[in-house]
Amino acid sequence: MNAPETFRVPGPSERSAGSNDRGIHAIVPAYRAQEYIGKCIKGLRDAGFRDDEIIVVDDCSPDQTAQTVRSLGIEPVALAENVGAAEARNAGAAVSNADILLFVDCDVVVQSDVRDRVAAFFASASSYSAVFGSYDNSPECRSPVSRFRNLLHRQVHVESRGDAVTFWTGCGAIRRESFEAVGGFDSEQRMMEDVRLGLKLHALGRKIRLDPAIQGKHLKRWTLSSMFRTDLFDRAIPWTRLLRTRIGRASSYALNLSLRGRISGIAVAGTLLGCAVAVIQPFVGLATVLGSFGLLIWANRSFLRELLRISGPAQAMLAVPLLWLHYCAACLGFAYARLKP
Incomplete structure (x- = not known):
């Protein structure tokens, strides 16, 4: 995959008409991710994603992130400069023509049922534009601070289950039409760009669901x-x-x-x-x-x-x-x- 020259979200008429795959694509922005990206890709494969449904965007990493992805048989979207997670996700969306975009952080390993859960949600909840999940209750790093921070994040999501006004890109999916309606992620928002996208969806009257049953394991060390x-x-x-x-x-x-x-x-x-x-x-x-x-x-x-x-x-x-x-x-x-x- 080659990086697009610009990272705005393409409209329906601009997307490739050559593919008949209108399902779910996983989009993973990666920066300095050589330690995690292999486990992230394996998790997506175990969840049923084909290699051509996994879009890894290397945000001009100075380490071996891009080489690691290639060694696993996937050609990353290689950006010429570091643009941040928001723009990297937009770049991934721009080379996908799937109807559902599943955003996954590079340090998250999705559970094996995530693809099926996301597909089932959108098939049964036609009035919803997006859904996101939570971390599981067994983070990989066992240090006390890491366990505390990851489990606290999970607890916030578990207690907030139901309709939401924000979004989360740790493991969150959105209908392409809704993604395009809000113009994708704001490239100037270097942090909390997923929350901003959710707030924009909410402002347009689009419905978002927080379902903690859609889970991923966080690999980060705190x-x-x-x-x-x-x-x-x-x-x-x-x-x-x-x-x-x-x-x-x-x-x-x-x-x-x-x-x-x-x-x-x-x-x-x-x-x-x-x-x-x-x-x-x-x-x-x-x-x-x-x-x-x-x-x-x-x-x-x-x-x-x-x-x-x-x-x-x-x-x-x-x-x-x-x-x-x-x-x-x-x-x-x-x-x-x-x-x-």
Whole structure:
């Protein structure tokens, strides 16, 4: 496959008329993905995708990503410069003429039933434009931080199942007609481009479904620093800026903006306030800190119970300070984006 000269989403009359395959194509943007891409492709093959239904877009990776893909018998869409995930996904969509576009992150291994589940959903839910799933409950990396971060992401999706106003490209599918209706992914949105696409679909009255039964295994390794940086710069700040746009103002009830998250933010602020008060009134400050941690635990009790069931008491106890750090990054990002749009 050759990269198109431009990455806008082609209209119906511009797509290739030579192929009679109007089914589902998997589109995988890949950058510095040599560690993961082989497992990702194997997962898609195990799910029933033929090689000509798997479109890997190498976003000018400096490592061996493109060579690894070729060694597996798939010719990647090779971009001449690094353009970011949004534009890379648009490039993949531009060389596909399938009716359904399944976007999969390069560090995700889809379960073997994903193709069948996606096909069945669109066959039975004609009024829906898109569907996305969640991570499974057994991330590959077993380190405490990685398990916490991946399982927390899963829990948000599980608790938010049903109709949604956002989209997720970790493992999410969309009808081509709807993808074209919103102009694909916004190339200027370097982070949270999938959320923005979902908000645009919602603004047009297109229906989106979150079905946690559509699952993939996350391969990413998390550290404390990478988790904090991602939550701050790649999640909280772009999320807050999206909410200040026209399409974002009506989404205060959207994914990641639950009452649980807001209460957790209050708990984080309470602990910081308690630490400040403790300098003058130690007993009052300590009581405030302990009460705030209690509020954080109460707000996230369903996640902590699930973590206890899956990983045991040590992981559940460690999750409390990790939750605090996660929501601290969210609060800092919100404040920064509000003060400096």
